[in-house]
Amino acid sequence: MSKVTKFEDLIAWQKARLLTREIYRITEKTGFRKDWGLTNQMRRAAVSIMSNIAEGFERNRPKEFQHFLSIAKASSGEVRSLLYVARDVKYIDADEFCQLFDLSLEVGRITNGLRGSISRWQ
16 A cells, blocks of 8 residues: 555545535536525535645644544535535436435545544554
8 A cells, every 4th residue: 555645645535526526517507506605505515625635634733634634524514415405406306416415425434534544643
């Protein structure tokens, strides 16, 4: 296993990037485009995940990295909550909801696992 030398090497960040790309894709749809508030909040929550993973990693302090990973995990929960809104108002269909919900859960699990493993680095 190779050593992680930059945040881009982290699977958590890579998956968060994928989730962010997909959130941007679905929020370009007609219904979403008209709902600036929901679109903005969902995009910001997704971007927050990958940004907090990157920022925490770059701080080079395990405790701070854990803190930023906690924020990133919380943002993945926010994305899931907002997906319910998007589904309830019919901006996305059931298949899109399930795909994005599952990806957001995966990002949260991986981020939380990384958070736990950092305590063993110290």
